[in-house]
Amino acid sequence: MPDYDPLRSVRKLAYNNALANVRLYRACTALKPGEFEAARVSFFPSIKATLNHNLTVDWFYVDALEGGSLGLQAFEVDEPYDRLDDLSWEQAEVDRRLVAFCEALTPEEALRVIDIQRSGRIQRERADDVLNHLFQHQTHHRGQVHAMLAGTSVAPPQLDEFVVADDAQFRGAELAALGWDEIKLMR
Template structure:
């Protein structure tokens, strides 16, 4: 399905895009960040928060299933009780948290091996239902989920008058 190179590339793309989103969002007032724009999670802040919540949930699941030294810090993070829980109520703290998540994701991606990717992941979802899925498929979901909601965030930023700039993954893929 996927290999180590895919995971490393997607972790890099994830960090790059989150940096761009938070840079653009930092130009907005708190009122504009919190304005309910009728997105899945209401505001731009709610959307950025949701991505961090979901990443936290998945990193904790990964840490439980595949002990890697990089994920030790993820194990200490509080487990959100719902996908719309606010981790922070202010932009600077959410931004710092996002940066720390991106560091963990990139370091863990670098540590993963193709053998790790062949493992399965046993976890309990947010509704309390046990799941057993191939890790490589779960990682595709993990990165696709981020991309999906970052697409929403770029739209919300555009509606607020902020241009995120180029967002295409192809930008990070080197020429041969």
């Protein structure tokens, strides 16, 4: 029986995050003109605004996890990208950074306290807690985009076929888009 790996779940959540984003962004590329920006009912008023929010929050937390100094500058522009292709590229880039961070994470580093710049203070949190928060945040807002897609010409894609081995038959296109294989995903 293999040894228990306490960080396997963290890596799998990072993979899930990137895979789900590939699928969600691919669905969004099929939107008709105007649907990406159209006003919708949700926490953020459009698919564009929600995806931009996910991106800026990722910039903020991934940079903090990496020990960077971006801080609140991540939020200087509410919607830094008007075009889906630019937004998609930037999201894929920060997803790559998050996966790399999680792949390199050791149990000791998961317990490391990181500094997160807030308005007028520094928040101090364990890296594993920040990762859990970030994955939950992404899932929450991807769900909102999923619901908003139901009101467009594009059917919302399945977003939860990325963690268990039995779903391998459904995720080949996303793995190929990322240059991954099942061995990477299941280790």
